[in-house]
Amino acid sequence: MLIIDCPWCGARPEIEFRYGGEAHIARPADPAAMSDQEWADFLYNRTNPKGLHAERWRHIHGCGRYFNAVRDTVSDFFVTTYKAGEPRPDIGESGK
Amino acid sequence: MQKFSGFELFRRALGGHKSWQPQWRNPEPKAEYDVIIVGAGGHGLAAAYYLAKEHGITRVAVIERGWLGGGNTGRNTTIVRSNYLFDESAALYEHAVKLWEGLSTDLNYNVMYSARGVLMLAHNHHDEISFKRHVHANRLNGVDNEWLSAEQVKEFCPPLNIRSMRYPIIGGALQRRGGTARHDAVAWGFARAADSRGVDIIQNCEVTGIRRGPGGAVEGVETSKGFIRAKKVGVSAAGHTSVVMAMAGVRMPLESYPLQALVSEPVKPAFPTVVMSNTIHAYISQSDKGEMVIGAGTDAYTSYSQRGALHVTTHTLDAICELVPQFRRLRMLRNWGGIVDVTPDRSPIIAKTPVPGLYVNCGWGTGGFKATPGSGNVFAHTIARDEPHKINAPFTLERFRDGFLIDEAAAAAVAH
Numbered sequence: 001m002l003i004i005d006c007p008w009c010g011a012r013p014e015i016e017f018r019y020g021g022e023a024h025i026a027r028p029a030d031p032a033a034m035s036d037q038e039w040a041d042f043l044y045n046r047t048n049p050k051g052l053h054a055e056r057w058r059h060i061h062g063c064g065r066y067f068n069a070v071r072d073t074v075s076d077f078f079v080t081t082y083k084a085g086e087p088r089p090d091i092g093e094s095g096k
Numbered sequence: 097m098q099k100f101s102g103f104e105l106f107r108r109a110l111g112g113h114k115s116w117q118p119q120w121r122n123p124e125p126k127a128e129y130d131v132i133i134v135g136a137g138g139h140g141l142a143a144a145y146y147l148a149k150e151h152g153i154t155r156v157a158v159i160e161r162g163w164l165g166g167g168n169t170g171r172n173t174t175i176v177r178s179n180y181l182f183d184e185s186a187a188l189y190e191h192a193v194k195l196w197e198g199l200s201t202d203l204n205y206n207v208m209y210s211a212r213g214v215l216m217l218a219h220n221h222h223d224e225i226s227f228k229r230h231v232h233a234n235r236l237n238g239v240d241n242e243w244l245s246a247e248q249v250k251e252f253c254p255p256l257n258i259r260s261m262r263y264p265i266i267g268g269a270l271q272r273r274g275g276t277a278r279h280d281a282v283a284w285g286f287a288r289a290a291d292s293r294g295v296d297i298i299q300n301c302e303v304t305g306i307r308r309g310p311g312g313a314v315e316g317v318e319t320s321k322g323f324i325r326a327k328k329v330g331v332s333a334a335g336h337t338s339v340v341m342a343m344a345g346v347r348m349p350l351e352s353y354p355l356q357a358l359v360s361e362p363v364k365p366a367f368p369t370v371v372m373s374n375t376i377h378a379y380i381s382q383s384d385k386g387e388m389v390i391g392a393g394t395d396a397y398t399s400y401s402q403r404g405a406l407h408v409t410t411h412t413l414d415a416i417c418e419l420v421p422q423f424r425r426l427r428m429l430r431n432w433g434g435i436v437d438v439t440p441d442r443s444p445i446i447a448k449t450p451v452p453g454l455y456v457n458c459g460w461g462t463g464g465f466k467a468t469p470g471s472g473n474v475f476a477h478t479i480a481r482d483e484p485h486k487i488n489a490p491f492t493l494e495r496f497r498d499g500f501l502i503d504e505a506a507a508a509a510v511a512h
């Protein structure tokens with residue numbers, strides 16, 4: 001089980017959290033202006049990297065809030081967590 | 097290829113079994129092939145076999161970063177069934193089941209396909225109406241699947257506890273032609289048969305790049321053993337598909353998750369069929385070695401680590417202990433994980449890509465072992481003819497753009 005550091009509550013076991021998928025995918029401001037391909041990219045296409053991944057987590061059985069994390073998908077090591085709305089920390093593209 | 101038969105076994109026994117040759121070669125890569133398949137899992141090996149057998153294309157290499165069959169093919173719980181809801185899926189999986197039925201003979205290799213039935217348990221009203229809907233849809237597609245009452249479930253699989261549990265069993269859907277096959281034998285059988293038709297299987301060789309020409313078309317692959325030229329490249333890399341496709345600049349509608357399984361110590365035959373429960377989340381069958389083979393759900397987060405969390409397998413074992421209380425005394429022998437590539441609609445992609453000469457077979461997620469021969473068969477067709485077989489024509493990448501999802505996820509038939 002992973003130990004995840006909620007920016008509000010501190011380190012807690014994984015079962016208190018829900019995974020929220022890739023972070024920093026903003027809903028387009030004007031969906032009607034987009035092509036079908038752009039809309040599909042937004043809805044479905046994901047980076048799915050082998051290495052560092054910026055992702056959303058929700059502390060559902062704690063404070064209930066969403067936050068972001070950078071995790072290495074090769075080792076599952078959490079490099080950092082940060083509050084929603086903050087930019088992705090600059091720690092390179094890939095852990096491997 | 098040395099043929100396997102009872103007579104050959106007897107004849108070579110007289111020589112102390114010393115005259116058997118390795119079942120496939122271990123060649124160095126040639127400079128150029130007509131087709132390169134990335135990934136020597138069951139799907140990639142099957143595609144190579146059918147390219148040679150049905151399309152006469154034998155200048156084929158299957159390139160594998162590890163050892164053949166060491167990915168999900170060698171890690172899965174081997175459940176085979178075709179009772180999917182939608183017409184497109186039923187046609188695809190049924191194509192595979194038909195091939196399974198004759199596969200050992202076709203490959204001259206015992207893949208131990210055992211049609212012992214796959215029984216999906218219903219624990220609530222929603223399960224019941226959803227399974228009955230599947231039974232009817234399957235009947236229209238000529239796929240066998242039948243509804244059993246709780247008593248019939250108990251009769252078909254006596255070790256099951258149907259009543260004294262938190263979510264009692266109220267019935268089940270049974271596909272009698274479903275069952276299991278020996279995962280390693282499937283990889284080995286396809287490898288041996290493909291090799292004997294001239295396919296080069298190159299192990300311990302990682303594809304690190306996809307080279308494209310000035311017009312964008314594929315020219316070959318960079319590997320840890322150097323550049324290998326080919327005008328057609330078929331990616332069949334399961335959990336690593338996003339990584340390989342990124343080498344050609346293609347973003348995929350995929351996420352890779354760990355999926356875990358575990359086996360018990362071997363015991364005498366004690367479990368006659370395959371039982372699956374989506375609702376309390378457990379799958380179990382008994383291997384021919386005697387181990388209880390148990391599968392969990394995916395872990396919560398994307399990962400390439402090939403391991404998952406203990407609480408996920410514990411959750412599954414809780415369900416198994418309720419379903420089959422006498423198995424509480426079994427000790428678990430091993431557990432492991434594989435990395436499964438999941439699409440948004442839980443249906444695979446077997447298709448051409450925006451890059452000329454690049455083909456992809458992926459998105460099988462938690463349930464692609466059952467499709468191995470069928471998937472390889474239609475993928476070979478797609479590569480050889482540069483157009484899909486009618487069975488895989490709906491399973492495109494563009495369906496996500498055009499809104500033609502094959503939403504087995506919503507149909508609650510996502511399990512193995």
Ligand SMILES: Cc1cc2nc3c(=O)[nH]c(=O)nc-3n(C[C@H](O)[C@H](O)[C@H](O)COP(=O)(O)OP(=O)(O)OC[C@H]3O[C@@H](n4cnc5c(N)ncnc54)[C@H](O)[C@@H]3O)c2cc1C
Binds near residue numbers: 134137139170461512
């Ligand atoms: C625990 C578990 C249980 C499962 N249970 C079932 C089940 O009961 N029934 C069912 O139908 N399905 C099941 N599945 C799913 C099934 O295993 C897969 O869908 C199927 O085996 C995929 O086959 P494949 O040949 O595409 O993939 P794999 O066997 O994973 O082959 C892909 C190969 O590509 C190679 N590769 C990746 N990247 C590169 C590269 N850059 N260069 C060279 N080679 C590369 C990998 O090393 C690997 O060998 C299960 C999966 C798991 C993990």
Ligand SMILES: [Zn+2]
Binds near residue numbers: 009059
């Ligand atoms: Zn919190």
